[in-house]
Amino acid sequence: MTTAKTPLHKVEGTGSSHSGTGHFWHQRVSAVALIPLSLWFLYAMLGLAGTSEVSALQYLAHPWNALLMGAFVLFSLYHAYLGLQVVIDDYIHTAGMKILLLLVRLLAVLLVGGVSLFAIIRIAAL
Amino acid sequence: MADNPQRTIAAARPLSPHLTIYRWPMTMATSILHRITGVGLAVGAIVLAWWLVSISNGPEGWQSFHAVSDTPIGLLVLFGLTWALVYHFLNGVRHLAWDLGYGFPKQTAERNSVVILALSVVLAIAIFALAWTGNGGYLQ
Secondary structure (H helix, E strand, C coil), X not given: CCCCCCHHHHXXXXXXXXXXXXXXXXXXXXXXXXXXXXXXXXXXXHHHCCCCHHHHHHHHHCHHHHHHHHHHHHHHHHXXXXXXXXXXXXXXXXXXXXXXXXXXXXXXXXXXXXXXXXXXXXXXXX | CCCCCCHHHHHHCCCCCCCCCCCCCHHHHHHHHHXXXXXXXXXXXXXXXXXHHHHHCHHHHHHHHHHHHCCHHHHHHHHHHHHHHHHHHXXXXXXXXXXXXXXXXXXXXXXXXXXXXXXXXXHHHHHHHHHHCCCCCCCC
């Protein structure tokens, strides 16, 4: 079979996007991880509704809950990071604006994630 | 370089009617809602970060969050985020089922679109009703 692909390209099997089905697959894996994490998150939020900051502090300071909240934040933001890329790809057609928005999305996710994780660690250390 | 070379030509051409003229199938409405709630939840991550920071700042921090979240607009935003999470969750599970090849027949997809839409509203109201009637707060 004649093909324009180099042997390396054929072996990688990633096509013109250079990342293959990676984006699609990561979106699904993070979605599956978020099924139990979201259920725990709703359970925790309802359980802390109408309580004091002492309850919230003590609950989130427990290692398991701190880990679950950290995992929920990380998987949510990664899932959002991938999802926002699809939205930007679909609606923004000029290269400059697209690159700008993709960068803003990256920095926003890193900032929100960093702040959230720092707060979780601070609560757990209190 | 960044300009789309087809743009000026495309603008002058007539466009066949699409979004504005046809009745929306339920699957189209639920698909668009999935995207809107997804973007909404991404913004909601900022609220979650703020909530976590406010807790880490002790009593004053907690009060500064509740000074905003306990207002009618604050509660409306929290309710909107709750519904968005429930909806995106339910419809997301359906997307995973689709990925596995289940639920593609037209009538099936139309029917469970209605179910997901209705169930998401009912569950979001139920969650808020539980909190409102003092049935939340079990993690004292």
